[in-house]
Amino acid sequence: MSAYSSLYIQPAQSALGGMLHYAVYDLKWEIDAFFRAFINSEIADSFGTGDPKYTVGMSGPEIAMEVVYRITGSYPDIQPSYYFDRSPEYWTGWAVAYYEWYKDIPFERIEQDVGIISILDMYHPYHEADITKFVDELDKRMNLQ
Numbered sequence: 314m315s316a317y318s319s320l321y322i323q324p325a326q327s328a329l330g331g332m333l334h335y336a337v338y339d340l341k342w343e344i345d346a347f348f349r350a351f352i353n354s355e356i357a358d359s360f361g362t363g364d365p366k367y368t369v370g371m372s373g374p375e376i377a378m379e380v381v382y383r384i385t386g387s388y389p390d391i392q393p394s395y396y397f398d399r400s401p402e403y404w405t406g407w408a409v410a411y412y413e414w415y416k417d418i419p420f421e422r423i424e425q426d427v428g429i430i431s432i433l434d435m436y437h438p439y440h441e442a443d444i445t446k447f448v449d450e451l452d453k454r455m456n457l458q
Contacts, residue, residue, distance in 0.1 A: 315414050317363025322414050324369045325360070330407035331373020332380070335393050337402045340377065344402055347380070348420075348429040354383035357420040361413055373406070401436040405429065408439070408447050415448060418455070426455045 317325075336347040351357050356379060360367040367376055374393035382388045399407075409432055413420055423432075431454065439447040 315417055316361060317368060317414070321363065321365070321368050322411060325367075325414065326407040326410040328368065328371060328373045328376055329360070329410035330399070330403035330405075331393075332376045333373070333406035334396065334400050334403040335374040336377045336380075338396070338400065339374070339391050339394055340381065340389055344405070344433060345428065345430050347377070348424060350384045351380050352421050352424060354380045356380055356383065360410075361419055401433055401440070404436055404440045405433045408432065408435075408444065411444055412448055412451055416452075416457075423451075423455070427451065 315322075332351070333344060333347065336342045337344050340347075342350075356367060356376065360376075371379070372393075378388050396403075409420070409423060409429070412418070413423060423429075432451070435447065435450065439450065
């Protein structure tokens with residue numbers, strides 16, 4: 314059972330995708346370090362329970378800025394760049410947001426059992442496939458099948 318309505322999953326996916334893209338390309342964080350900061354900031358828990366502040370109320374870069382603030386005590390002053398194409402990091406956030414919502418498995422467990430780098434490595438071939446193919450593969454990697 315998902316923690317929040319399916320009406321919110323698309324904006325939530327866009328927010329998490331935008332968060333990782335901004336963190337990697339604009340803030341210059343390594344994706345795994347930032348994802349751990351996301352979890353440690355406790356925003357991941359709020360996001361995962363469907364807190365509308367994060368799932369639909371903030372952009373990806375805004376969430377990333379809040380993560381940085383909670384971890385470092387100061388907000389970054391780097392404006393998000395505009396991007397035309399969706400980066401592999403964007404897809405990673407987009408896909409993991411869907412998986413967390415669909416399976417109701419906390420981001421922390423996904424990170425512990427598989428890792429965000431492994432999910433990023435799934436970009437090829439899964440970014441062009443139906444999301445259910447990604448879900449099936451991640452289930453295998455999490456030993457849920």
